[in-house]
Amino acid sequence: MAQAAQQSSPHLFEVDQSASGRFWTLADADEALVRRLAPSVGGSDLLARLLASRDVDPVQAASYLAPTLRDYFPxxxxxxxxxxxxxxxxxxxxxxxxxxxxxxxxxxxxxxxxxxxxxxxxxxxxxxxxxxxxxxxxxxxxxxxxxxxxxxxxxxxxxxxxxxxxxxxxxxxxxxxxxxxxxxxxxxxxxxxxxxxxxxxxxxxxxxxxxxxxxxxxxxxxxxxxxxxxxxxxxxxxxxxxxxxxxxxxxxxxxxxxxxxxxxxxxxxxxxxxxxxxxxxxxxxxxxxxxxxxxxxxxxxxxxxxxxxxxxxxxxxxxxxxxxxxxxxxxxxxxxxxxxxxxxLNEERKEVESAILDLAMAQAEQALARNPDRGIIIASGEGWHPGVIGIVAGRLKERYHLPSIVIGWGEGLGPVAKGSGRSVKGVNIGDAISMAAREGVILSGGGHAMAGGLSLEPDQVQAFDDWMVAHMAQFSAERTAALELAIDAVLAPGAASPALVDQIAQIGPFGIGSPEPVFALKSVHVTGVRQVGVNHLRFIAEDAGGRIECIAWRAADTPMGDVLRNGARVHIAGKLKADEWNGRRRVQLDVADVAAD
Known part of the structure; x- marks a missing residue:
């Protein structure tokens, strides 16, 4: 069953570099707070711990669990x-x-x-x-x-x-x-x-x-x-x-x-x-x-x-x-x-996005090979549609865990090059872009901590890249912190059930500021790995006590996919999802990361 894990090491299962280059840590709940929160969730230790790790106190618990307009409407x-x-x-x-x-x-x-x-x-x-x-x-x-x-x-x-x-x-x-x-x-x-x-x-x-x-x-x-x-x-x-x-x-x-x-x-x-x-x-x-x-x-x-x-x-x-x-x-x-x-149009968008993402990832790999410590990904290209560059920047950020900016220009795409950026926690990309604009490195730009936009001439791209790499050098500690994957609890594959998903849903809805719980499977055997869609992997994770179906989105051509295919035992982190198929309700784990055992 799901249970909070107690570890002396800050790295769960000693994962200091997963397939995606991350280190895993465990939620550290205040035991006294967990006990005080338990009555709010029917005595569930798991839900009490999840609330505690989200800084919900017992006074707030009732309205947090059942938010109403009567309580919150301004x-x-x-x-x-x-x-x-x-x-x-x-x-x-x-x-x-x-x-x-x-x-x-x-x-x-x-x-x-x-x-x-x-x-x-x-x-x-x-x-x-x-x-x-x-x-x-x-x-x-x-x-x-x-x-x-x-x-x-x-x-x-x-x-x-x-x-x-x-x-x-x-x-x-x-x-x-x-x-x-x-x-x-x-x-x-x-x-x-x-x-x-x-x-x-x-x-x-x-x-x-x-x-x-x-x-x-x-x-x-x-x-x-x-x-x-x-x-x-x-x-x-x-x-x-x-x-x-x-x-x-x-x-x-x-x-x-x-x-x-x-x-x-x-x-x-x-x-x-x-x-x-x-x-x-x-x-x-x-x-x-x-x-x-x-x-x-x-x-x-x-x-x-x-x-x-x-x-x-x-x-x-x-x-x-x-x-x-x-x-x-x-x-x-x-x-x-x-x-x-x-x-x-969404199907068209996905095709355009996929083509640009392939090119952008190739540029990112080349840039990191030249300078592994550059601290930011910047990819650019003529004909790259401004409507999808923000999505591609987000994909690069997810892949490399670095602030990422994607820039496009060309005939029919507007008078100047447009860029869109996405960042990691602790690195304010909006401020960086605004500073570059004030210093004349680009034409204009700004945004907020996690996202930003900019305009520049195509011949300014290299100077902007150089400026950003120099600027990002000061955020080494923040970039390291962004590699952390926080795990809420350890889960036995056989304990994953629709009832557990329904129980967890009690503390939803989940989103920004209210993160969906991440569970870890310890030392499981992976079987039946198969590619679905363009580049997703579906497989079974099992141990002596049970099994769970898993899916790793956009993982087929990544180091995560390599680890899953090698047949060895692995640790897996992900989020539980319930789905109904042909009248049968089932549970799967949406994989966030994997690490070799």
Whole structure:
């Protein structure tokens, strides 16, 4: 059965360099805290330890395990400009003004715009939509986009998941007399750009304490503010005030796909939003689930890894408007057509991504062979599509456990080269890119600790590489720490059961800030290794007491695959997943790492 492991060595099973170059450590729970937490989880020592290692105290345990909006929902008025924005938008609805939502092209932007579209529809109003083209326009509003919206009759614009830092665009909107309400969540400087209202929990003067929300979460709070204001004024459409609770499926989807940390109200958004998602009330999500082959959409995995990539595909390699339209529509036939287009675009995206990843990995191997201590991976190429370079950067980071930046340029891909970076814990890649921009090494760029973007001329790539390698030399200790794989408990293969998975799910949902438990199998024999899909490996791990089916994603051509195929006994780390197949519920281990015994 699953049990917490007690070791004197900091390295579990003496794994100091696994197949992926990592060292394994064990969760170190406070035994007194474990005992105090046990009653909250029915006396389960395992669940108590998992809660303790996630810094949940007994006072928080009940609301952590059953997060509700009643416990966590913030006062909308605590957000700077929230009441002001609600007044502007409610007045516009009542006056039947022509309002357009300007949405970012990712899932968070699409879900945010769809929440607003559905809210407007409940008042009998249509909400216009504008989504910028990634290649032609880049991220966020531009002066040209606002001029276009003004010229085509928009009386008011609401930006969602963007706009907070769009100084030039908002200055232009003010100059042409186009009111703009900004609803954003990205980091901002102290100087606020002009706007009719600017709602962003990451404004420096905001006191809501909700800077962890995704844009979809901010928008959900905003429609609650609209309802509250309408109620105070004694106003409502013929069928009554809009019921915003069904919008929680969109709020949860945006929160998960934007990797917002799952604490506070975000846990309630996701827990309750997944329940609503399973009811199949949104025709667009149902159609997308159908083309993805999902029977019932009810898990974080479904939302994040099945629906999310397909919704993002339009903004990456196709029409950036499709996802927002799909999520907002109530027309079943339209939903099916849009979902099929997104599914096809996602297949195209995977092909483009795979081709670029192969080239980028070859560059990474060559660079590390020349300088094993370079501390960062930078790969670049002409014709590399800006819509997938962020995904490829993430793949490189996972493979090499180093900050990674991928850069692409070429005809039809925008006027300058675009780069996207992903980082490891402790190395702030956004700050590094911003510094390079300030020093003139690149044209522009920035981001946050774990991700960043940049623009540069192709002939600046080598100088940027040199600058980044020199800059990253100071983070040797942080890069070493990033190689740690923290294990929650040791698991006997025979103890892996659907009941155990259900038990662990009690402390979910899992995501950023609420990590899914990682279990280790000690000295198991691997049998039946076979390749599935393009480069995944499926196999059986067994010992004298039992067996468990395992899958190692994207491992066929890696050192992990070599270790699994050699027939020796191995240690395996991974996450338990339950799946239903032909009416039978089974459990498998999604492999995170392996090490020779």
């Amino acid at each position: 006062d909308p008025s605590s957000f700077a400009d929230m009441d002001k924005a609600a007044g502007i938008i409610l007045d516009a609805i009542l006056a039947k003004k022509r309002v357009t939502v300007f949405a970012d092209y990712d899932v968070d932007g699409g879900t945010s715009s769809a929440i607003l579209a559905r809210y407007f529809r409940a008042w009998g109003q249509d909400l216009g939509l504008y989504v910028p083209d990634r290649l032609e326009e880049g991220y966020g509003p531009s002066p040209a986009a606002f001029r276009h919206l003004k010229d085509t009759g928009s009386d008011l614009v609401i930006t969602v998941d963007c706009g907070g830092a769009a100084v030039d665009a908002l200055n232009e909107a003010e100059a042409i007399g186009l009111p703009v309400v900004v609803i954003d969540h990205h980091l901002m400087s102290a100087e606020l750009p002009p706007s009719a209202a600017l709602v962003n929990p990451n404004r420096l003067d905001d006191t809501s304490g909700c800077g962890h929300l995704a844009a979809a979460g901010v928008v959900f709070v905003f429609v609650a503010a609209l309802n509250r204001l309408a109620r105070e004024r004694g106003l409502a459409p013929a069928d009554g005030l809009p019921d915003i609770m069904p919008f929680l499926d969109l709020c949860a989807l945006g929160t998960l796909c934007d990797m917002a940390p799952l604490h506070g109200v975000n846990r309630a958004f996701v827990r309750q939003g997944l329940t609503i998602m399973a009811r199949d009330q949104n025709p667009g999500l149902r159609a997308l689930a159908d083309v993805a082959g999902i029977g019932k959409t009810e898990t974080v995995y479904h939302a994040t890894f099945m629906l999310g990539p397909r919704l993002n595909a339009g903004g990456r390699v196709g029409d950036p408007w499709i996802a927002a339209k799909l999520l907002a529509t109530d027309d079943r036939q339209e939903a099916i057509e849009l979902a099929e287009r997104l599914h096809a």
